[in-house]
Amino acid sequence: MSGKFDVIVAGGGPTGSTAACILAGKGFKVALIDKAEFPRKKLCGGLITYKTTQVLEKVFGCDVDCLRSRGIINFESPEYSINYRDHNIRDAQSSIPFRFVDRVDFDYFLLQKAANAGAHIFTGEEIVQCNYMDAEVKTKSNRIYKGEYLIGADGVNSTIRRFLPYDKRKWQADMASTIEIIFDAADYPREVLKPELYIGHLRAGYIWVFPAAGKVVTGIGALNRATVNFKKIFMDFLRSQGIADPESLPMKGYPLPYGNYMENPCFGRTFLAGDAAGIVEPLFGEGIFYALQSGRYAAEAIAKGLSENRNPEKFYLERLEKYVFPELRYSNRLRWTLFYSQPLLKHMSFKMAFKSMPRLLADMVHGVRSYKFLLKKEWD
Ligand SMILES: Cc1cc2nc3c(=O)[nH]c(=O)nc-3n(C[C@H](O)[C@H](O)[C@H](O)COP(=O)(O)OP(=O)(O)OC[C@H]3O[C@@H](n4cnc5c(N)ncnc54)[C@H](O)[C@@H]3O)c2cc1C
Structure with missing residues (x-):
């Protein structure tokens, strides 16, 4: 005991x-x-x-x-950006910074x-x-x-x-999956100074590109029951960002409760x-x-x-x-x-x-x- x-x-x-x-x-x-x-x-x-x-x-x-x-x-960044696929919907300013x-x-x-x-x-x-x-x-x-x-x-x-x-x-019905790839800031094809969200690639979920000290954190999260090929969607997105061979990078996945x-x-x-x-x-x-x-x-x-x-x-x-x-x-x-x-x-x-x-x-x-x-x- x-x-x-x-x-x-x-x-x-x-x-x-x-x-x-x-x-x-x-x-x-x-x-x-x-x-x-x-x-x-x-x-x-x-x-x-x-x-x-x-x-x-x-x-x-x-x-x-x-x-x-x-x-x-x-x-910290008071700015953020919302994108629908390759349309930039809004580069906006928040009255309070987003912090990391x-x-x-x-x-x-x-x-x-x-x-x-x-x-x-x-x-x-x-x-x-x-x-x-x-x-x-x-x-x-x-x-x-x-x-x-x-x-x-x-x-x-x-x-x-x-x-x-x-x-x-009920629990399983609203589970999501995520994948994250973290880059050294110097290895990302461009500077990332604000949180960026990318919508429209998935039926229920989104892709994020977040800044951090000396790093860029990229990830995808998607509701399991509404998603097919979510890894491929993420790889294609990274290629569109200028990453040559995203499949070769170390990536990790983890579940996320998403409405359950x-x-x-x-x-x-x-x-x-x-x-x-x-x-x-x-x-x-x-x-x-x-x-x-x-x-x-x-x-x-x-x-x-x-x-x-x-x-x-x-x-x-x-x-x-x-x-x-x-x-x-x-x-x-x-x-x-x-x-x-x-x-x-x-x-x-x-x-x-x-x-x-x-x-x-x-x-x-x-x-x-x-x-x-x-x-x-x-x-x-
Ligand atoms: C890819 C991804 C990105 C995310 N990004 C964000 C974000 O930017 N902002 C945000 O607010 N949220 C984000 N989240 C959600 C956030 O990470 C979680 O909601 C948060 O960590 C929940 O905290 P918790 O303490 O409940 O669980 P956890 O942080 O998971 O802690 C649980 C702890 O329990 C321990 N444990 C597990 N099993 C056992 C066991 N059998 N015995 C003893 N110990 C055990 C683990 O070791 C762990 O330390 C993200 C999640 C994912 C997956």
């Missing part, structure tokens, strides 16, 4: 570190368990929005200046914050079994960790989720959060903010439940329903409006959306405005 804790957090990505940092900071005995040794890699474009920096400041006490001075934010992080440094930084707050960190420990009603997990090394509650923050391929009675067909968030991610004493619960924005695939925010809500609900000796499920669901799910629902509607209209209107549908109100749309992505009719958005 490796220990009895108030809360077990499975996974030390942004979701898990946020949850562990909050709970340990409130004096609870927390075990955060991750199969990887940190710093570890995570496939990601690394784009963070204004709402992300707000929650980072709130939970970890590190604002944009602090993140910049520690090298966590490594690139390298997930190796970002995730390690957050994990260290959780450790400094007092969480017990167990890395190199792979969870292989879970008893969700008892908040108990077993690791590959045969250790058992038991808590009052368990937070499943172990990402899109969650082991914890495998032991839960969730709707697997669980409306109720609570199972007995086990709550899922972040990618494990599919809590990712379904148009652009923004997941870091939703990882932080759902990890925060799960942790704060459990802290309240433990302190008041009440079931925390209600507290977690209330905040997801009030602040997070409406954004996911409306972004899902927007994506189908845009993606269904593209065979008919070609680039005109995107032109109408992005040309007329580029600042408002950037504000929507940053979380200042809502995906619901671009209304002002208040986060708690």
Whole structure:
């Protein structure tokens, strides 16, 4: 027996570190368990929005200046570009810069914050079994960790989720696949100084070209059920960018939840959060903010439940329903409006959306405005 804790957090990505940092900071005995040794890699474009920096400041006490001075934010651009195939729809300016992080440094930084707050960190420990009603997990090394509650923050391929009675067909129906290729900036055929999105190559998905310190991050993400030949589409795109032999480059793929968030991610004493619960924005695939925010809500609900000796499920669901799910629902509607209209209107549908109100749309992505009719958005 490796220990009895108030809360077990499975996974030390942004979701898990946020949850562990909050709970340990409130004096609870927390075990955060991750199969990887940190710093570890995570496939990601690394784009963070204004709402992300707000929650980072709130939970970890590190604002944009602090993140910049520690090298966590490594690139910023207020400009962005939207393209429909080879039509440039809009080179626009956002009132708030888009910021970029390298997930190796970002995730390690957050994990260290959780450790400094007092969480017990167990890395190199792979969870292989879970008893969700008892908040108990077993690791590959045969250790058992038991808590009052368990937070499943172990990402899109969650082991914890495998032991839960969730709707697997619904989950599979909205899964996406991604591929990323990262270039040294000097090897990319042109300078990339702003995030660029390329739409129209896929029925449901897009290609991105993102800047980073000394690098260019290119990737493609597409809903599995609406996509054929997605690797070939990406290779053709890179060739059109001037990359001679993209097939020969090192590339990595990873799944992405893309509209399959669980409306109720609570199972007995086990709550899922972040990618494990599919809590990712379904148009652009923004997941870091939703990882932080759902990890925060799960942790704060459990802290309240433990302190008041009440079931925390209600507290977690209330905040997801009030602040997070409406954004996911409306972004899902927007994506189908845009993606269904593209065979008919070609680039005109995107032109109408992005040309007329580029600042408002950037504000929507940053979380200042809502995906619901671009209304002002208040986060708690
Ligand atoms: C190609 C790609 C590009 C993306 N780009 C962006 C972007 O630019 N901006 C953005 O906001 N989002 C982006 N996302 C989404 C974002 O990466 C995720 O939403 C985010 O990482 C979710 O965080 P998480 O903590 O829930 O999961 P993860 O970051 O996946 O962390 C899960 C952790 O759990 C651990 N784990 C897994 N299984 C076990 C186990 N059995 N036992 C113990 N530990 C385990 C893993 O080692 C890992 O450390 C992108 C995703 C992809 C695939």
